[in-house]
Amino acid sequence: MPDDFSSIDARAINTIRFLAVDAVQKAQSGHPGMPMGAAAMAYVLWTRHLRHAPSDPSWPNRDRFVLSAGHGSMLLYALLHLTGYDLSLDDIKQFRQWGSRTPGHPEAHLTPGVETTTGPLGQGFGNGVGMAIAERYLAAHVNTNAFAPVEHFTYGIVSDGDLMEGIASEAASLAGHLGLGKLIYLYDDNNISIDGSTDLAFTEDVAQRFAAYGWHVQTVADGNDLDAVDAAIRQAKAVTDRPSILCVKTHIGYGSPNQQDTAAAHGSPLGDEEVQRTKAALGWPTDRTFWVPDDVREHMDATATGQARRDDWDALMDAYAEAHPEKATTFRHWMDGTLPDDLADHLPSFEAGSKLATRAASGQTLDALGPVVGGHLVGGSADLTGSNKTDIEGRADHQANTPGGSYFRFGVREHAMAAAANGMALHGGLRPYVGTFLIFSDYLRPSLRLSGLMEQPVTYVFTHDSIGLGEDGPTHQPIEHLMALRAIPNVTVIRPADAAETAQAWMAALHRTDGPTALILTRQGVPTFDRAQHGSAEGLHRGAYILSDDDGTPDVVLMGSGSEVQHALSAAQTLRAEDGLAVRVVSMPSWELFEAQPEDYRTSVLPPAVTRRVSIEAGVTQGWSRYVGDAGTAIGIDRFGASAPGDEVMAHYGITAEHVVEAVRAL
Structure with a gap:
């Protein structure tokens, strides 16, 4: 790719690079290297493949884009600004400043067009898996032979650091098992981490690793070869039975005479002198900052094409609603998160004086409410279904050959399970719950924390809640975990005292729309209180x-x-x-x-x-x-x-x- 003004592609890519460079330099804080190196492949994805509508960032059938390498946030902000989202140049200039819409790491729903909050490495990788699951599940329930209201891809850019994190291994293994063919990740393979060369700690064969997970793997030798990147994405889109990863060789800090391919470019401003040298090296005016050439702005603006796609989808939905009114109503309710008005009437009753573990009462409540809430209530367990009581009677497993199944076997992958649940909730249309032992809330805590930060209504079913679980001993007996969960902002922790309170706890969780709920449940039986004597369990609310x-x-x-x-x-x-x-x-x-x-x-x-x-x-x-x-x-x-x-x-x-x-x- 030429680094001059002979090509609109080169001018657009350099615009992305230098918006990032200038923003980081002005803030005197940030990560310029990743946006500089990944700009070309991101440009190809956003201008040739990504189906989105900048004027309506919440369009249900948009492609999802996850910047898992969230430290490179200026790459995403530059793309959002240039393609027409409600993110001004003044917002870009306020990068990392108080009250700005361009924080140091992307935050979902703070910045228009940001699909998920990323930065803790590996989380976005897991979120994308959940988004791809949601797309396939909804398509299985909503689409017909003649109409496809749900038909889109989930794309992401992942880094060396993402792939080092254990959560990425868990999520990649799950995605390969499920055969998520509409999940495509571009791996920014630049061989640099904060400490220096990845040779210090990360020398595995990533391509072989992902092939072993069951992914479709391609290698692009030069991330600045636009046609090669384009061809690889097209090939990935054609593979429908496996997720895809494109191992794209890039240069961190691309164009910087002294910092390209060094750790120095990763997490610090280039410095005024090096910015000037870099602009000169790439044929960019050295006397301009935050410059967007008029032809680049016109070339990258996706507002009109996005609105046309949205209009076409609206017309499809009108025809779909006429042909399939019940399906259309269901789809609308799922996307809106609508719950039945009479949900409380379907709660199970429990005999006063009987002894029942609250985990068992939770299972009975799920069995009673699941058919009433409907198919957008989906969930599963991290290999503890029988213990967590999280399956709903009569529901099928979600597998590669049963994409409409609403029960998920996450395997022993607590961290990825919670990240995927966040992705399902962020996608829209699903109300996910997940289960494990309370002791293993430690294994998924970073994802749960992000549930709270992103205000996602994921329900966490934590059973075996105390030393009362007995013989498994101190390795499985939670001690500090209740208080640790209470310490996370915007997480509602509910530990019901009996079966009746447990049913009400599920009502509270299902009606919460602005954050996660953690249900803390016993293994051992507890007496069911006489509510005629002790008052209604609705006091739980x-x-x-x-x-x-x-x-x-x-x-x-x-x-x-x-x-x-x-x-x-x-x-x-x-x-x-x-x-x-x-x-x-x-x-x-x-x-x-x-x-x-x-x-x-x-x-x-x-x-x-x-x-x-x-x-x-x-x-x-x-x-x-x-x-x-x-x-x-x-x-x-x-x-x-x-x-x-x-x-x-x-x-x-x-x-x-x-x-x-x-x-x-x-x-």
Whole structure:
């Protein structure tokens, strides 16, 4: 490719490069090298293949583009600006500044056209797998022989760093198994990471690795060879039974006389002098910054073509709705995330006094609600289906030969499972849930954190929630995990106390649209409370509610979550009978829901004047001081567990009604 003004292609590619260079230089912060090296292949993808509508970034049938190498964000911002998205040159000039729409790493829904929040390497790779799954699943349910409302590709640019991360290995293995033929990744193979040459730590044969995963693999020897990149993408699009990866050789910091192919270009501005040298080397005016030639702007503007594609799709949808009104209504509801108005009427009922693990109650609730919610409620487990109770009766598995199956066997791939769920939710049309043991929330925590950051309504089913799981021992007994999840902003953690609360927890999760929900469920059976005596489980939606009370102001408040609420109720009976105390018992399944309530409600549940308070929860006590105060006591476990039957472990560590009574008397 010539590096001068003889070709509109070269001028456009250099425009992309120098928008990135100038933005990083102005910010005195950022990553110029990746955009400089990958500009050519990104240009080919965006101008010759990507079907999108800049005037409507949420068009359902657009191709998805994931910049998994999110540190190269200026590459994406330059492409969005030049192709006509609502991202101005002034926005580009405010790169990495307070309040700008061009943050250091791309953030979904902050910048028009950004499909997912990337930067933590490997996450975008997993998100793209989820997007491709969503496209294929929706197509299987919505498309007909004559109409294809859902028919698009998921593209991405991935880096050496992405492929080093374990999440990428998990996601690539899953994608190959599922045969996701509309997933195409361009691997920016530039041999440089922050520490220097990738030879320091990354010498595997990437092409052979992905071939072993079941991917279609191609190698492009020169990332600046536009026709070669174009031909490889076309070939990848023709392969419909496997995901594709194009190993494209590029030069980080391309054009920089002193920093090309060096780690120096990765994460620091080039410097004023080197910027001048680079512009001169590539035939770019050295006296201009943030320059977009008029013919480049006209050449790359995709607004008209995108709107034409959108108009054609709208016409197709009108004809589709006339020919298949029920399918069209279903598709619209799925894309809107519409839930039935009478969903609560279909909740299962549970016999008072019966003993049932909340994971089992969760499974029964899914069986009851799944057919009512419909096919856009999809989910699966990381090889723990029987333990997590996440399958819905009568539903088929999602496999390469059954793309309409709504139950996912993610295998032992917790991290990729959560990233793929984010991708499904970001795609639109699906409401995903995923399951594993609570102890393994550590394995997927970065993806869960991004669920919160991106405000994606993914439901996480975490079972085996405490030392109560018993014999598997301390390696499988979560201690700090509840509090660790509560520490993540915008994640709603719900630990129901019995079967009825579990059903309401699912209602809360399904109605949440602005972030993820973590359901924390027991392996062991817990008693189902008599709701005629203890009030409606709908109190769960307020985060905490009074489960048992005496007349007048209480002498002591007992509070807890999950399987420990039963001990609070039992302790209250003893304290009333033997000590003559007025006792209030509060079920506190969700701190987040409780903190969202008006102050007058919160103080009505936990009266400030009552300072004798005891909490009980089979996890670390850290954090409970906010509710028990300086004068109260938090009963919990601040050490690792042990291997023994669950009841014995609980008793040994003081998670009993007797211990609650002793704590109150000590106060």
